[in-house]
Amino acid sequence: MAEELQEQLWLSGNEAIALGAWEAGVRVASGYPGTPSTEIMENLAGYEGVYTEWAPNEKAGLEVALGASFAGARALATMKHVGLNVAADPLFTSAYTGVRGGLVIITADDPEMHSSQNEQDNRNYAFAAKMPMLEPSDPAEARSMMQRAYSLSEELDTPVLLRTTTRIAHVKGVVPKGERQQTPEPSIEKTPAKLVMLPGLAKLRRLAMEERMAKMRELAETLPENRIEPGEGRRGFICAGVAYNYVKEAFPKAPVLKLGMVWPLPEQKIREFAASVDELMVVEELDPFLETHIKAMGITCHGKDLIPSRGELNSFLVRKAIEPDSVGEPFKPLELPMRPPNMCAGCPHRGIFYGLSKMKDVFVSGDIGCYTLGFLPPLSAIDACVCMGASITVAHGMAKALGDSGTGKVVAVLGDSTFMHSGITGLLNAVYNSSYASVIILDNRTTAMTGHQPNPASGKGIHGDVAPQLDLEKLCQALGVPRVVVVNPHDVEATREVLKEEIASPDLSVIISRAPCVLLPEEARRKKPVYYTKTENCTGCTLCVQMGCPAISWTPLGPEEAVARGYREKQKGFARITELQCNGCGQCAAVCKFEAITRYEEEGA
Amino acid sequence: MKPSGNILFTGVGGQGILLASELTAHAQLAAGFDVKKSEVHGMAQRGGSVEAHLRYGEKVYSPLIDPGAADILVAFEILEAARYLPYLHKDSAVVVNTQKILPPAVALGKAEYPANILDELRSRQINVVVIDALAVAQEAGELLTVNVAMVGAMSNFLAVDQEIFLQVIDTTVKEQFRRVNKKAFLAGRAAVHA
Numbered sequence: 032m033a034e035e036l037q038e039q040l041w042l043s044g045n046e047a048i049a050l051g052a053w054e055a056g057v058r059v060a061s062g063y064p065g066t067p068s069t070e071i072m073e074n075l076a077g078y079e080g081v082y083t084e085w086a087p088n089e090k091a092g093l094e095v096a097l098g099a100s101f102a103g104a105r106a107l108a109t110m111k112h113v114g115l116n117v118a119a120d121p122l123f124t125s126a127y128t129g130v131r132g133g134l135v136i137i138t139a140d141d142p143e144m145h146s147s148q149n150e151q152d153n154r155n156y157a158f159a160a161k162m163p164m165l166e167p168s169d170p171a172e173a174r175s176m177m178q179r180a181y182s183l184s185e186e187l188d189t190p191v192l193l194r195t196t197t198r199i200a201h202v203k204g205v206v207p208k209g210e211r212q213q214t215p216e217p218s219i220e221k222t223p224a225k226l227v228m229l230p231g232l233a234k235l236r237r238l239a240m241e242e243r244m245a246k247m248r249e250l251a252e253t254l255p256e257n258r259i260e261p262g263e264g265r266r267g268f269i270c271a272g273v274a275y276n277y278v279k280e281a282f283p284k285a286p287v288l289k290l291g292m293v294w295p296l297p298e299q300k301i302r303e304f305a306a307s308v309d310e311l312m313v314v315e316e317l318d319p320f321l322e323t324h325i326k327a328m329g330i331t332c333h334g335k336d337l338i339p340s341r342g343e344l345n346s347f348l349v350r351k352a353i354e355p356d357s358v359g360e361p362f363k364p365l366e367l368p369m370r371p372p373n374m375c376a377g378c379p380h381r382g383i384f385y386g387l388s389k390m391k392d393v394f395v396s397g398d399i400g401c402y403t404l405g406f407l408p409p410l411s412a413i414d415a416c417v418c419m420g421a422s423i424t425v426a427h428g429m430a431k432a433l434g435d436s437g438t439g440k441v442v443a444v445l446g447d448s449t450f451m452h453s454g455i456t457g458l459l460n461a462v463y464n465s466s467y468a469s470v471i472i473l474d475n476r477t478t479a480m481t482g483h484q485p486n487p488a489s490g491k492g493i494h495g496d497v498a499p500q501l502d503l504e505k506l507c508q509a510l511g512v513p514r515v516v517v518v519n520p521h522d523v524e525a526t527r528e529v530l531k532e533e534i535a536s537p538d539l540s541v542i543i544s545r546a547p548c549v550l551l552p553e554e555a556r557r558k559k560p561v562y563y564t565k566t567e568n569c570t571g572c573t574l575c576v577q578m579g580c581p582a583i584s585w586t587p588l589g590p591e592e593a594v595a596r597g598y599r600e601k602q603k604g605f606a607r608i609t610e611l612q613c614n615g616c617g618q619c620a621a622v623c624k625f626e627a628i629t630r631y632e633e634e635g636a
Numbered sequence: 637m638k639p640s641g642n643i644l645f646t647g648v649g650g651q652g653i654l655l656a657s658e659l660t661a662h663a664q665l666a667a668g669f670d671v672k673k674s675e676v677h678g679m680a681q682r683g684g685s686v687e688a689h690l691r692y693g694e695k696v697y698s699p700l701i702d703p704g705a706a707d708i709l710v711a712f713e714i715l716e717a718a719r720y721l722p723y724l725h726k727d728s729a730v731v732v733n734t735q736k737i738l739p740p741a742v743a744l745g746k747a748e749y750p751a752n753i754l755d756e757l758r759s760r761q762i763n764v765v766v767i768d769a770l771a772v773a774q775e776a777g778e779l780l781t782v783n784v785a786m787v788g789a790m791s792n793f794l795a796v797d798q799e800i801f802l803q804v805i806d807t808t809v810k811e812q813f814r815r816v817n818k819k820a821f822l823a824g825r826a827a828v829h830a
Contacts, residue, residue, distance in 0.1 A: 041661070041662070041665060041671075043675075145676055146676075169672070169699075197676075198674055198699050198700065201674065201675050201676065202672060202673065202674045202675075202699040203661065203671075203672065203673040203674075203675075204671070204672050204673075204696075204699075205665070205670065205671070273699070275697075276697035276698040276699065277697075277698055279697040279698075280697050280698045343700075345698065345700045345702055345703075346698050346700075346702055347702035347703050347704070347705070359704060361703035361704035361722045361723070361725075362704070362721045362722050362724060362760060363721075363722065364719070364721060364722050365718050365719070365721055365750075365753070365756055367715055367718055367719055367750060367753070368715070368739040368741045368742050368747040368748075368749070368750075369685075369739060369741065370648065370683075370684055370685040370715070370716070370719075370739040370740070371684055371685075371740065372649065372682035372683055372684035373682060373683045373684070373740055374682070375682065375683065401682070404682065407740070408740075408744070409744055573745075576743075576744060576745070579740065579744075581683050581740070581743070583743065584738050584742075584743040585743060585744055585745035586745075587745045603745075604745060
C-alpha cells in the first residue's frame, strides 16, 4: 500500500498531460504559450529524452510536430483555443496526410474568458477537421488519455485532438504515475502519395478519411473512455469533460453516459442509453455540441434549453437549471470597488501608454499581451484589441479608410512576442502598401503575460540556454520600414517627444520601446533604487497618480486636513509611494515637477 | 473528522495564496482525503483579485466550490473577504488578514475603501475571525511567511492534526526556510481560536 501511494502524484492537468506525453514516448514537442496551456510545455521541458521548443506561433508549432510525426516520432503540439485558429491551416490538411508517429494536438479552451479574448468551443474543430477528439474530466484522466490519444493516432493514422478547459488545465488532483514507453527510432521513409497533398493525391486521401471516420465511429462504441455509469431514477445524463464532475455532484445517483471521446460520437451507445431513461439531459459548457449531434441522430433530449451556453458551469448552476426549486439563494454580492489586474509597478509599457494617454485624438490599435491592460483607467490608452498580431493590420486598414485625414492619428501597439507571432506579415503589408500608420513594438525581451517564456528576441531557448537573438531593428529595415527608432520607455519625456514626432510622420515608422520586464528573474534579483515621496513637497497635481502605478496611492484631503498638514487650503490631497511595491523605474519622478519624488541613493554609490 | 469540506482562499495577486492553498491541500492528502484544487493563472494575476478553491472528501468530483458552499474562507485582505460573500453560508468561518491593499479606484481617489465592511458578514451570522498576519509573520522573523501564518490560523477550523501540517512544511518547503515557516504556522495557529 505504501509503495502504491508513492506512485500517486499531486499534479495539475497541464503537469499530468506532460507526464502522460512523456510516458507515451513523445520525442518532439512544440508550442506557443497561451493560458491555460502554457505549463504543459514548461513541464515537458524538464523530462529527459524529449525535444521541446517554443515556436513563434501555433501554426509553426503544429507543423514542427507534424514533421516529427512524418519522421516516425511521437509528437505533441500545444496551444490555447485561439491558437488553433492560427494553426487551423495545417490542422485541416494533416487530417488528410495522417501520421507516421502518433501526433496529439492540445487545445486548451477558456470558458468564462479568464485570460482570453473569446470563449470559442474548439470541439467544433474536431467535427470540421474530421479528427478524433478526447476530453478528460480531471488531471488523472488527462494523463491516461494521452496514452489513449497516441495509440488511437497510430491505429487510425490521424492526428488526435485533446481538449482541456481552464478547470482541467489549472486544477490539481491525484494522478498515478507509470513508466516511459519504448517507441521506434525515427527514420526517413518516403510515402509521397500520402504526404504530397496535390489535388489528385488529396482526393484519394479524402476517400481514406471517409474509411477512417467509419472506423473511428465503430471504435467509439467500445472505447473504455465512453462509459455508462448505471444509476437510479428516470433522468439520465450525457456529459464529458469538466461538466461530468458537476453532474456527478449535482445528481450523484443518476445514470450517466460519460463521453471521454467527444468526436466522433458512439451512436449505438447513445441510443442504448437514451432508450434506458425517460428523460435525457445533455450537460455541457459553451456550445450545444453534443446536443446538436445527438439531436441529429433523431434522439430527443434537453440541453441548452436549460443549461447556460456561455461561461463556466458548476454543480450549483447545473442543479439550478434542472431542478430550480432544489437550490437556495446564495448571499447577494456587496457593492465593492473592483480589483482588476494592472500593469505592474515599474512596468516599462507604462512609459509608452502614459505618452499615448496624452494624445487624445490618436487611435491606438492594441494587441494581445500584458500591455492590453493599458486600456484600463487612468491611462485608458487602447482603443481596439482583437487577436494576436491584429494591431498593425487594423491600424493599416483604418489608415487606408481615413486617407489623409488620419495622418498622425493612427498607431499600432504590440509586444515583441506578439510581433514575431503574427505581426511581421502585417508590418510587411503596411510597408508594401505604403501605410502611414505608426507601429510601437514593446520589446521587453520575453513573453510576459503567460509567465516569461523566452522567444526569438530573448536570446534564450526554452531551457534558458543561449539562442540566436533576432535583431528587431535590422528586421524592420530589411522589410523596408522607412523610419526605425529605439526608445527607453522609462525616459518618459524623451519617449513623449519620439511618439509625437513619429506618429505625426506621413511615413511608416516603427518605434521599438526597449526595456526588460521588471518581473524577469534577472531583473527582480538586480538591486534597484527605490523612490520615496517627500509628501511636504506634493502639491496634489496628480500627474504621478495618472500613471496608474500600483505603488502610488492618493490620499484625499478636506480643506481643514490640508491646512493641518501644511498644504494650501485648496489642495485636494497628496500622493504617496508604497516603497515596498516600488520597482525603481523612476517614471513618476520624471513627471513630478515639484521634487516630491526622490530616489534613495544606494549606499557606497 | 468532517467527511468533506470546501475551503476558499482569496486575496490579491502576489500575496502567496497559491502556496497557502498548496500546503493545505498536502495536509488534507496526508490526512487521507481525496482533494481537488482549482487556481487561476495568466491575466487573472497581475495585482488583481485572486482565488483558489480547495475541496476535500472521500471522493471529490467538482474542482469548484459552489456559491453558498464555502465552509472556510481564508481571505488575505479585507475587501477580498467581503467580495466572496456569495460563496458563504451562515455557518461559514472566515479567517481574514487585517491587511488593506487599495484597489486602483481607491488609490486614484475615485472610490473609498469601504469602512467596517466585515460587519456585513457578521450581520449575516457568519463567524469572522481576524488576524494581523503581517505582524505574526514579522514576529516569526520573515514577512514572506504571512501566507503560512494564515494557514496556521485557518488550521484551527480543521480536524487535521497540527503535526501533519508541520510534516507537510518539512516535505514541501526548502530546508533553509522550514524553521521560520513552522514558527509562523504555529504563531498563526495560536493567534486565533475557532
